[in-house]
Amino acid sequence: MKSLFAAIAALLLLPAMASAQLSITGKVTNAAGETLPGTTVSITPNASNAIADVTGKYVFADLKPGNYTLKASYIGYQAITRNINLRASQVVNIILTNGTLSAEEVTISSTRASKNSPTAYTNLSKKDLEKNNFGQDLPYLLNQTPSVVTTSDAGAGIGYTGIRIRGSDATRINVTINGIPYNDSESQGSYFVDLPDIASSVDNIQVQRGVGTSTNGAGAFGGSINIQTTTRRDTAYADINTSAGSYGSIKNTVSAGTGxxxxxxxxxxxLSRIHSNGYIDRASSNLKSFFVSGAWYGKNSTLRANVFSGYETTYQAWNGVADYVIGDNTRADNRTYNELGLMSNGSFYKNQVDHYIQNHYQLLYDQKLSDKLSFSGALHYTRGKGYYEEYRNADSLSSYGIAPVIVGNNTISATDLVRRLWLDNDFYGVTYALKYQPQSNLNLNLGGAYNQYSGAHFGDVISTQENIGLSPNYEYYRDNAKKNDFNIYARAEWRLSKVLLYADVQYRHIYYSFYGIDKNLNNAQQNAELNFFNPKAGITYQFNEHNNVYASFAVGNHEPNRDDYVDSPSQNRPKSENLKDFEAGYRISSSVFTGGINGFYMLYKNQLILTGALNEVGSPIRTNVKDSYRAGVELDGKVKITSQLNWGLTATWSANKIKNYQQFFSNYDDGTLVGESFKSTDIAFSPSFIGSSVISYSPVKGGEIAFISKYISKQYIDNTMNRNPEGFGIAPENIDNPYAVNRYLKGYFVSDVRLRYNFNAWSIKNIGLGLQVNNIFSKKYEANGATYPDIEGGHVVNYNYFFPQAPRNFMASLNLSF
Structure with missing residues (x-):
């Protein structure tokens, strides 16, 4: 009878047992017992991931009884798989051993700082990026990392955006995608608008500050952004994401994988599509992109092919808003007026756009040569082609090499016209990395790249108001450019008990030339051949697994970009720049607090600093200064106040100075130049304080409320600290307009709110709801600017342009994962 009752009881309890919610928890360490925070632990068949926290702990909760497979992977270690027969909650500790890396990891790790490297860096996981990915450009997803300032031409973060690290603009920030250079070979900028929604195909990013580790491509003078795209996922998946919000902004993304x-x-x-009308008038963006990645995994080798492409058509907004407009509070459009495209009849040209297509092809290969040696190589090819189209009022025909045209009794020497300025380029090459680890405490890397660039610059007149007999798409200039870029680097990390010794050296050779007729109908022939030697050394002392101090010294050299050559007079060609970077810091990690403090002193020789002016396509004009420096302190930390409440913050205090600077103003009264000398002056676009804060609260499982803040102190938009030449005052008509008087951006404090809630239902693995309200207090501020001061009638006249950012706006999202 008792057996019968027991059987009946078991039968009644079976449904409850089947739905029991169990867990698997544990700690990830290496063979020496050191924790490995950031380790990815995946579980199947649930197809979910957990990231080990600062103490190495990971958690999988709400599991049903059954058979599971755990896989743990961390850069520099062999992946490990554990099979679990789960009948009750278990603690599964994982020990990883040093080993050969996968193809996704060898190339990436060879150009990245490791856990204890004497380098200032921040790692962002896929999960970190997903929280903020509502459709804004990639720089906005990096906005909460230390010393970062972001800007948006259209005002809402979609379309053309900019990023500065430690005051250095995008031409000083080295960007690689899977170890392959992304910076444009000529301008050296990174235009993420050409890869819309790339964040949806990114697995992780490391942002380094300062010279950092040796990498491929343009030298890192402000920092580097090292991007790793989609990596292996063992189970099939499908994701559908839609975001929509202010200014007609909408993002649609569909992702899928076979496992x-x-x-x-x-x-x-x-496959992605993004559209936005923009905050600034007509500053619309129509963006499309796709990403495809196929991989083959063998026992000792891996082959991955990536093909991705971006298409962008954006209405030009790169001039900003003129000071006389933005200072006129009687105008309803004083913060949104866009002067570009204005035609002689008072209306705006509808096709005043920038249009560009960029296709990327990457082939990544990894081979395990032995237990101690591995190789990774990559072939790549990037094809780009596009133009910007613009309406020109009463342009002189002589500017296009056209003689005056006689029509009846009239001689036409100028006419309204539409022109397209084209860029047609190819970039291709090879990168490689060898990793040799003869013993557990020694790690050696050898890597490098050889890349070639060819680009054609040409311009067409596509229509004229007057019939002057031009052939269709009349080409009035063409010049071609070639650039060869070779680099090789070697890096070693040697651990002696608690001391890590670091050494890194790079040699880089550059040959750059361009020739033909430029857009001003001048002979464009120029060439430069440069050789750079960039040594680096550092030391880290580890008190224990949670605390270390470090110091490093690095040398960086950087070539001028195309605009530096074009915008400079023939008698004063730009010089290459040299940087000596001193860094020292302290890092701590615990279950309650993780963070660090880093001090830096960056001493420049011949730094190319921004003058504050822009050329005709919105690119900054720069000039060499002999002596300048950046010195400061960076704080970065996250505190776990309770199990539900976290607070992350960053702060940077810095002095950014030029010694013995000479500024010249054009005096239009007599055609002379008026000079002003500065013994010490602030570098343009270099705020003395940058701070951010993220307070996040999880009231329920899967839910998060985050209050996000950013403060940027005052920054000058030229290098005069707003001073005018001695003896020259401000023009009387400008006295009451602060935007016409001040050559600086006011400090601003902006706050956002982000809401996220994730749950599952029916056969949908995850349903994600999100809402981000940007600039919740509707602060009026400008994040960027340009200035063209001169002297007229004995007074200084500032021609200033500012880039107002959007007031309160929002984006809401729905994500479905299958």
Missing amino acids: LLGGHFSLDGR
Whole structure:
């Protein structure tokens, strides 16, 4: 009878047992017992990931009884798989051993700082990026990292955006995608608008500050952004994401992957579309992109092919808003007026756009040569082509090499016209990395790249108001450019008990030339051949697994970009820049607090600093200064106040100075130049304080409320600290307009609110709801500017332009994962 009752009881309890919510928790360490925060632990068949926290702990909760497979992976260690028969909650501690890396990891790790490297860096995981990915450009997803300032031409973060690290603009920030250079070979900028929604195909990013580790491509003078795209996912998935919000902004993304097929193959893909009307008048963006990645995994080798493309058409807003407009509070459009495209009849030209297509092809290969040696190589090719189209009022025909045209009794020497300025380029090459680890405390890397660039610059007149007999798409100039870029680097990390010794050296050779007729109908022939030697050394002392101090010294050299050559007079060609970077800091990690403090002193020789002016396509004009420096302190930390409440913050205090600077103003009264000398002056676009804060609260499982703040102190938009030449005052008509008087951006404090809630229902693995309200207090501020001061009638006249950012705006999102 008792057996009968027991059987009946078991039968009644079976549904409850089947739905029991169990957990798997544990700690990830290496063979020496050191924790490995950031380790990715995946579980199947649930197809979810957990990231080990600062103490190495990971958690999978709400599991049903059954069979599971855990896989743990961390850069520099062999991945490990554990099979679990779960009948009750278990603690599964994982020990990883040093080993050969996968193809996704060898190339990436060879150009990245490791956990204890004497370098200032921040790692962002896929999960970190997903929280903020509502459709804004990639720089906005990096906005909460230390010393970062972001700007948006259209005002709402979609379309053309900019990023500065420690006051250095995008031409000083080295960007690589899977170890392959992304910076444009000529302008050296990184235009993420050409890769819309790339964040949806990114697995992780490391942002380094200062010279950092040796990398491929343009030298890092402000920092580097090292991007790793989609990596292996062992189970099939499909994601649908839609975001929509202010200014007609909408983002649609579809992603899918096969998981691992037959133990060897995987295929991942993404398709995205983003549209926004922009905050600034007509500053619309129409963006499309796709990403496809296929991989083959063997026992000792891996082959991955990536093909991704971006298409952008953006209405030009790169001039900003003129000071006389933005200072006129009687105008309803004083903060949104866009002067570009204004035609002689008072209306605006509808096709005043920038249009560009960029296609990327990457082939990544990894081979395990032995237990101690591995190789990774990559072939790449990038194809770009596009133009910007603009309406020109009463342009002189002589500017296009056209003689005056006689029509009846009239001689036409100027006419309204539409022109397109084209860029047609190819970039291709090879990168490689060898990792040799003869013993557990010694790590050696050898890597480098050889890349070639060819680009054609040409301009067409596509229509004229007057019939002057031009052939269709009349080409009035063409010049071609070539650039060869070779670099090789070697890096070693040697651990002696609690001391890590670091050494890194790079040699880089550059040959750059361009020739033909430029857009001003001048002979464009120029060439430069440069050789750079960039040594680096550092030391880290580890008190214990949670605390270390470090110091490093690094040398960086950087070539001028195309605009530096074009915008400079022939008698004063730009010089290459040299940087000596001193860094020292302290890092701590615990279950309650993780963070650090870093001091830096960056001493420049011949730094190319921004003058405050822009050329005709919105690119900053720069000039060499002999002596300048940046010195400061960076704080970065996150505190776990309670199990539900976290507070992350960053702060940077810095002095950014030029010694013995000479500024010249054009005096239009007599055609002379008026000079003003500064023994010490602030570098343009270099705020003395940058701070950010993220307070996040999780009231329920899967839910988060985050209050996000950013403060940027005053920054000058030229290098005069707003001073005028001695003896020259401000023009009387400008006295009452602060925007016409001040050559600086006021400090601003902006706050956002982000809401996220994730849950599952029916057969949908995850339903994610999100809402981000930007600039919740509707602060009026400008994040960027340009200035063209001169002297007229004995007075200084500032021609200033500012880039107002959007008031309160929002984006809401829905994500479905299958």
